[in-house]
Structure formats: C-alpha cells, structure tokens
C-alpha cells in the first residue's frame with residue numbers, strides 16, 4: 027500500500043478546534059454566541075443520529091444549539107412558519123433542515139424559505155447561484171470538507187485535472203464548482219458517462235460521490251492521484267457475525283491505495299468533515315451577520 031491515508035477524523039478535529047477558538051473570540055470580544063438551529067421532521071433513525079451528533083458537536087464548540095423535532099405529519103405551512111421565526115431570531119445564525127423530508131413536504135420550497143444568510147447547508151437557490159458565479163456564498167458542507175482536505179494535501183490545485191463522479195445538487199455539482207473555483211480542469215461524470223474508467227484514469231484529483239459500494243477499482247486510478255471517497259454504503263459483513271454490516275465507500279480502498287498518492291478511507295475520511303464544516307459555516311454566517319471579519323481557513 028503506497029498511498030497516504032488522509033485522516034478525516036483528525037482533520038475534522040482541527041477544524042472543530044479552529045471553530046471553538048473563533049467562538050471564544052466572538053464571545054469574549056463581542057459578546058456574541060453563534061447559534062445553530064436544526065429542524066428534524068419525523069423519526070427517521072439515521073436522521074435522528076445525525077441531528078444528535080450535530081447538537082452535541084455544536085455545544086462542544088461553545089455554540090448555542092436549538093433543536094426542533096416535529097412530528098412526521100407536520101403540515102408544510104407549520105414548518106414554513108417555524109423557518110420564518112428562525113429567520114427572524116437574532117440568536118440563530120444558521121438553520122439546517124434535516125433531509126429527507128416526508129413526501130407531503132416540498133423540500134425545495136422549504137430550503138428556499140431559509141434566509142440565504144442563515145443557509146449553512148448552502149442549498150438555497152441564491153447560494154447555489156453565488157457559488158456558480160464565483161461569488162461569496164454559503165458552501166455545502168460535504169464538498170467544503172473535501173476541498174479543505176484537498177488543499178491541505180496538495181496545496182495549490184491550479185491546473186490539476188479533477189474528475190467528480192456524481193452530479194447531485196448536494197455533493198457532485200457544488201464539488202465541481204469549488205474545484206473550478208480553485209482553477210482545476212473539471213470533468214463531471216455520471217451514470218451516462220461514456221468510458222468512465224478512462225475518464226477516471228485522467229484524474230489528478232478523483233472525487234467519488236455515487237453511492238455504489240467499491241464501484242471504482244484500483245485500475246481506474248491514475249498513479250499518484252488524490253482520491254476523495256464521499257460514498258457511504260452499508261454492506262453485509264459476515265466476517266463480523268451473522269447479520270452484521272460495515273461501511274464502505276464508492277472506491278475499492280485496498281486496490282486504489284496501491285496506486286493513489288493519497289486517499290480518504292471510509293469510514294473516517296469525508297464523513298467526519300461534514301459536521302465540522304457545518305459548524306464552520308455557522309461561525310462564518312455569524313461573523314457575516316455581525317459585520318465582522320470572517321475566520322481564516324474555514325470558508326472556501
């Protein structure tokens with residue numbers, strides 16, 4: 027195995043440390059405590075775990091955490107009314123509505139009801155447009171975490187060939203925009219891409235965001251490439267006992283690690299960075315709301 031393993035857990039801890047320092051500075055210097063409101067509709071078990079982790083890490087960073095848990099049959103109008111209240115609440119600097127929402131709720135409508143300045147997930151259409159036109163925006167957390175790791179690993183990304191596999195609005199497209207912003211030559215691949223192996227072999231930076239276990243084998247990876255595996259897939263793990271499962275990424279880790287220059291593992295790579303970047307975005311939103319300079323190294 028030749029590749030450097032990028033330790034997302036350690037990196038996320040560093041980001042959370044920077045966030046906590048910044049929160050301390052805001053409290054001491056300005057009497058401001060950044061606040062993050064998380065809204066969960068329904069009782070999806072995975073979403074409940076995410077929301078719990080977000081609340082815990084928000085509090086650990088010294089910020090205020092506001093949790094709003096609503097029943098699964100909450101009318102859309104009630105959810106929109108809650109968002110209105112949070113938009114107007116000066117103690118709330120970031121608002122996150124946990125996805126997926128129940129079928130009777132129009133997710134796009136809800137996400138676009140969040141004040142763009144408090145849209146710490148970066149999904150509001152205004153932030154999407156700002157990112158796409160290279161203007162200051164709130165950047166979606168997972169791609170922001172990937173960008174931070176890439177900059178840390180490679181320094182200047184300018185001129186590198188980047189291939190992003192996956193074109194979702196929450197990972198693939200914003201990831202591609204960020205890489206373009208750092209002057210990479212960017213290809214976005216998807217399920218209709220012709221000769222995906224050859225496309226991937228041209229990548230100095232290969233970002234996999236598909237959701238198919240180990241679909242990218244080692245021989246699709248250019249020697250020395252940096253591989254960021256966003257995929258989180260649960261697969262059977264009979265070696266751990268009957269009915270047990272484990273998490274794997276979209277990249278065949280063992281195969282790719284023989285060839286790549288650096289690679290993120292799953293778990294322990296991109297995953298931990300997502301919540302760290304949510305906290306970073308909340309601090310950024312708080313600084314912007316108060317006309318204060320933004321913290322260094324926590325934004326795109």
Ligand code: NDP
Nearest residue numbers: 168192193194197216217235236237256257258296297300
């Ligand atoms: P989506 O399902 O929204 O998008 C998947 C993308 O993969 C689509 O663009 C699709 O193409 C493409 N795709 C599907 N099959 C193939 C194929 N055979 N070859 C090439 N491309 C293909 O997924 P998300 O972007 O939401 O998530 C992707 C993965 O990242 C998931 O495993 C998810 O769990 C994980 N994830 C991890 C996060 C983290 O914190 N680490 C956060 C968010 C997601 P097309 O558009 O043509 O259908």
